[in-house]
Amino acid sequence: MDFRSSDLPAPARSVDPLGQTVTAAVKVVIVGGFGVGKTTMVGAVSDIKPLTTEETMTRAGIGIDDTSGVHSKTTTTVAMDFGRIGINDELVLYLFGTPGQERFWFLWRGLFEGALGAVVLLDTRRLQNSFDVIGRLEEWGLPFVVAVNSFPDAPLHSLEEIRQALDLPPHVPVLVCDARRRDSSRDVLLTLMRYLHAQATTPEAM
Structure with a gap:
């Protein structure tokens, strides 16, 4: 199976109205470098047909966008995914996927506004692309979890090795996921919700 992180079509879903039992809505952003699978994750887990702003990549991006490791990628997010x-009968998450290329990072500030937390999606083939992403979240003061997307040809590292490479404190959750799978992507979001709850109830431990 060809694993192109954001080229997989999202399953068709109807636009379901919110249930009458829903009492809370939370904004979450999914961030990461170019081609790590943000659009794929939003499409895999969304209850509704996701809104995407993918455009075909052109020669204009040559020398500007770093496509190393993702040469087969033909489209890119230019604004956001939604x-x-x-999560349950009472809690709904609104998901915003950010564009990965650095030239679109000026949009991130607006997407971070009102967000309760973030998922940092990363590709171990291009781990260095995550440093600036995490730095921006830390500057913004936005809590986050790190999800390692499982690409078949990516080098294998232990979660502790990844934590050390990214210089993450012990309390920040790091886990492995498959952004193509709804259950795996949902587990990432549940991990973020548990982490945010732990921060709210025991802030002195964070």
């Missing part, structure tokens, strides 16, 4: 998932 989806929605119901």
